[in-house]
Amino acid sequence: MMRPVISSARSLSRSVARQATRAFSTQQQQQQSRGQSSSSSSSSSSSKSRWAGVFGATLLFGATTTVALAADDQKVDYNAVRSAIANKLEKEGYDDGSYGPVLVRLAWHCAGTFDVKTGKWGSNAGLDVARDLLEPIKKAFPTISYADLYTLAGVVAIEEMGGPTIPWRPGRTDATDGTACPPDGNLPDASKEQNHLRNIFYRMGFDDRAIVALSGAHALGRCHTNRSGYDQPWTRAPTTFSNEYFRLLLEETWTPRKWKGPLQYTNSKSGSDLMMLPTDLSLIQDPAFKTWVDKYAKDQELFFNDFAKYFSQLLELGVKFPEPQKPKSLWNKLFG
Numbered sequence: 001m002m003r004p005v006i007s008s009a010r011s012l013s014r015s016v017a018r019q020a021t022r023a024f025s026t027q028q029q030q031q032q033s034r035g036q037s038s039s040s041s042s043s044s045s046s047s048k049s050r051w052a053g054v055f056g057a058t059l060l061f062g063a064t065t066t067v068a069l070a071a072d073d074q075k076v077d078y079n080a081v082r083s084a085i086a087n088k089l090e091k092e093g094y095d096d097g098s099y100g101p102v103l104v105r106l107a108w109h110c111a112g113t114f115d116v117k118t119g120k121w122g123s124n125a126g127l128d129v130a131r132d133l134l135e136p137i138k139k140a141f142p143t144i145s146y147a148d149l150y151t152l153a154g155v156v157a158i159e160e161m162g163g164p165t166i167p168w169r170p171g172r173t174d175a176t177d178g179t180a181c182p183p184d185g186n187l188p189d190a191s192k193e194q195n196h197l198r199n200i201f202y203r204m205g206f207d208d209r210a211i212v213a214l215s216g217a218h219a220l221g222r223c224h225t226n227r228s229g230y231d232q233p234w235t236r237a238p239t240t241f242s243n244e245y246f247r248l249l250l251e252e253t254w255t256p257r258k259w260k261g262p263l264q265y266t267n268s269k270s271g272s273d274l275m276m277l278p279t280d281l282s283l284i285q286d287p288a289f290k291t292w293v294d295k296y297a298k299d300q301e302l303f304f305n306d307f308a309k310y311f312s313q314l315l316e317l318g319v320k321f322p323e324p325q326k327p328k329s330l331w332n333k334l335f336g
């Protein structure tokens with residue numbers, strides 16, 4: 001079944017919030033049913049000092065991260081965090097009226113440095129607008145890790161913009177300092193083509209199908225000359241999650257834009273108001289990639305399902321989630 005897009009995003013988000021609780025661990029579900037609220041988590045001053053040493057600008061989740069999950073984390077009311085994020089999204093005067101796209105980008109940059117061979121890295125935030133937006137939520141819910149907050153914000157943003165429900169669970173930890181940072185160059189370079197994309201995404205453990213599905217997120221947002229050097233949005237509805245990116249890739253004629261900036265492609269026959277990066281265009285230049293572009297352009301439901309699966313995987317790269325606690329035996333309860 002096709003999902004509704006932006007006009008119904010608000011009501012959709014409510015059902016999304018309900019569905020999302022299913023993705024939480026049994027522990028959290030039990031605890032939510034006990035009615036623990038955000039106020040209980042935000043009042044913990046000891047937890048504030050516990051996290052005071054967190055290295056704010058750079059997060060890591062992955063095998064190298066040694067910080068244990070704070071016991072207080074169990075008290076975070078993730079539905080309240082979701083609502084707080086959702087309430088921050090719309091902003092008249094910022095880009096196309098929503099912080100949603102930049103939050104999606106922050107979420108993926110948190111995870112996109114992962115190396116499947118070494119199990120290392122997995123987070124490199126660097127998006128001031130998005131980080132500043134979320135800081136008050138971190139203050140209101142101090143026991144949530146930055147890595148959980150940033151990834152959850154991307155998930156909520158996608159859902160609020162009419163996209164699929166992304167399975168998400170808490171459990172990411174923040175690095176205590178910058179010594180475990182990944183080297184520069186683990187994130188993709190937009191000026192390159194399919195071999196580079198494969199190098200980057202295979203390193204994370206993904207395949208061609210996943211690369212194409214994930215790329216559909218460029219239906220959202222736009223490029224900013226003052227951030228990346230590139231310019232313009234990919235679609236004409238940059239705050240609506242849809243398969244429009246694939247349709248445009250196939251239906252428009254993409255030619256190199258004549259301008260002083262870096263090489264990007266433009267829809268010169270239909271207004272020159274849209275853009276594709278060299279990495280985007282490689283999806284229709286490479287036959288194996290193009291097979292999936294064709295499929296997703298025709299079938300939005302297939303795209304939504306695949307995207308939800310791969311984006312969820314992306315946000316869990318390198319994360320060691322805590323084992324759900326087994327109920328104690330009678331012997332352990334009495335003598336353990």
Ligand code: HIF
Nearest residue numbers: 101102104105188189190214215217221222223224227228
């Ligand atoms: Fe992006 N991406 N991304 N991206 N990205 C930009 C913006 C967004 C790449 C390059 C860029 C993914 C993969 C890749 C979003 C989401 C995702 C920009 C423009 C560039 C250059 C930044 C700016 O100027 O503000 C490359 C080369 C990628 C490898 C294919 C992910 C799959 C598509 C993983 C993904 O989810 C979003 C959303 C934006 C819009 C941000 C905004 O501020 O509007």
